Amino acid sequence: MSDWPLWEVFVRAKGGLSHRHVGSVHAPDREMALNHARDTYTRRLEGVSLWVVKSSDIVASDPDQSGPTFEPAADKVYRHPTFYEIPDEVKHI
Amino acid sequence: MYTTELDKQKQPPEGANVTAIDGAEDPALVEAFEARVAADEFIEPKDWMPEAYRKTLVRQISQHAHSEIVGMLPEGNWITRAPSLRRKAILLAKVQDEGGHGLYLYCAAETLGTSREEMIEALHSGKAKYSTIFNYPTLTWADIAAIGWLVDGAAIMNQVPLQRASYGPYARAMVRVCKEESFHQRQGYEAMLVLANGTPEQKRMAQDAINRWWWPSLMMFGPPDDQSPNTERSMRWRIKRETNDELRQKFVDITVPQAEFAGLTVPDPDLSWNEAKGGYDFGEIDWEEFYAVVRGEGPVAKERMKARRDAWEDGAWVREAADAHEAKKAARKVA
Numbered sequence: 328m329s330d331w332p333l334w335e336v337f338v339r340a341k342g343g344l345s346h347r348h349v350g351s352v353h354a355p356d357r358e359m360a361l362n363h364a365r366d367t368y369t370r371r372l373e374g375v376s377l378w379v380v381k382s383s384d385i386v387a388s389d390p391d392q393s394g395p396t397f398e399p400a401a402d403k404v405y406r407h408p409t410f411y412e413i414p415d416e417v418k419h420i
Numbered sequence: 421m422y423t424t425e426l427d428k429q430k431q432p433p434e435g436a437n438v439t440a441i442d443g444a445e446d447p448a449l450v451e452a453f454e455a456r457v458a459a460d461e462f463i464e465p466k467d468w469m470p471e472a473y474r475k476t477l478v479r480q481i482s483q484h485a486h487s488e489i490v491g492m493l494p495e496g497n498w499i500t501r502a503p504s505l506r507r508k509a510i511l512l513a514k515v516q517d518e519g520g521h522g523l524y525l526y527c528a529a530e531t532l533g534t535s536r537e538e539m540i541e542a543l544h545s546g547k548a549k550y551s552t553i554f555n556y557p558t559l560t561w562a563d564i565a566a567i568g569w570l571v572d573g574a575a576i577m578n579q580v581p582l583q584r585a586s587y588g589p590y591a592r593a594m595v596r597v598c599k600e601e602s603f604h605q606r607q608g609y610e611a612m613l614v615l616a617n618g619t620p621e622q623k624r625m626a627q628d629a630i631n632r633w634w635w636p637s638l639m640m641f642g643p644p645d646d647q648s649p650n651t652e653r654s655m656r657w658r659i660k661r662e663t664n665d666e667l668r669q670k671f672v673d674i675t676v677p678q679a680e681f682a683g684l685t686v687p688d689p690d691l692s693w694n695e696a697k698g699g700y701d702f703g704e705i706d707w708e709e710f711y712a713v714v715r716g717e718g719p720v721a722k723e724r725m726k727a728r729r730d731a732w733e734d735g736a737w738v739r740e741a742a743d744a745h746e747a748k749k750a751a752r753k754v755a
Binding site: 329330331333350351352354355356358366367370371384387389390391415 | 463466467468476513516517523525527528535536537592595596600742743745746749
């Protein structure tokens with residue numbers, strides 16, 4: 328028998344926080360993926376909410392292309408507030 | 421629990437292989453990789469990595485995973501015989517954790533391009549190794565206490581530095597494992613204390629357990645540094661952060677006072693405090709025994725593998741049922 332599909336597991340640690348990737352599980356279907364995720368990743372109250380997503384459904388950027396992908400953001404310092412010179416006398420800005 | 425990286429042969433024939441692979445790799449990529457690792461950057465699954473790094477990690481992580489899975493067996497044997505409901509609940513939780521640790525680690529290994537199926541198959545066919553420690557028998561309840569205290573204690577010593585391993589998924593798995601492992605060691609030591617402070621017979625049982633588990637625990641750190649051919653490269657790659665002998669020394673230094681507190685004797689006549697080095701000197705390890713167990717000649721090696729294969733085969737119907745259930749639901753959706 329070959330492996331069941333792989334699911335990525337995301338846990339929300341508590342209300343107010345985003346779900347965060349914690350690992351993966353194999354399971355034949357979504358319900359069982361959720362059950363396995365609970366048993367594997369939340370044995371100690373690690374979370375209040377779980378997501379499972381089929382790994383094959385995730386689209387990822389290519390690390391070999393991370394230069395060209397993210398480089399255009401590098402030379403746009405004017406997108407940061409510290410780029411702008413405001414006289415010291417001016418407050419609350 | 422943790423296994424030191426063990427090869428079936430003392431010196432893997434891979435050396436030649438590695439050079440050949442290295443030769444085929446782009447030197448600029450190799451250089452960039454080495455620089456990233458040297459700068460303590462993390463390597464992630466889709467990043468370029470030398471084939472030898474990938475292979476070594478697959479072996480190391482999968483052996484570690486197998487050790488967690490096989491590690492459930494000696495303790496699982498005692499669940500029905502735990503001396504109280506409290507101890508039974510604790511042991512169940514611990515064994516479940518070990519299963520979880522195996523799963524974290526299999527997942528980490530799978531990100532390197534191997535499959536769960538291949539790894540399980542390698543374990544069941546005897547091709548893959550797991551920690552030598554699990555091929556010793558658990559004769560009494562005190563052995564369960566000793567395993568938690570000494571075996572998990574040694575495992576923690578090994579695993580804590582691996583939280584900074586260069587391979588991201590491995591390091592993250594180690595963070596989870598270490599968080600959970602501390603409970604394993606503490607419950608073991610507590611159980612040991614209860615026996616050590618109990619009736620003379622209980623105390624004898626505790627002493628007998630440390631007598632049998634002390635040396636195999638020291639062996640868990642693997643062969644001495646001068647006989648550990650891969651150490652240098654693994655340290656450079658940050659998939660091993662401290663040498664076997666360094667970790668072994670640390671373990672002895674923190675564990676001996678714990679034994680003394682419990683009123684138990686460490687079974688080593690050569691053990692003595694060395695003021696100058698600020699650590700204990702200890703006796704020679706029987707490396708012949710170690711290599712024999714690595715070769716699969718451990719006292720209960722065959723029983724362990726049989727129990728593991730039986731569990732897999734006896735559980736096949738559950739996996740088949742899950743498949744059938746999924747197929748039925750999928751068919752219903754189409755209709």
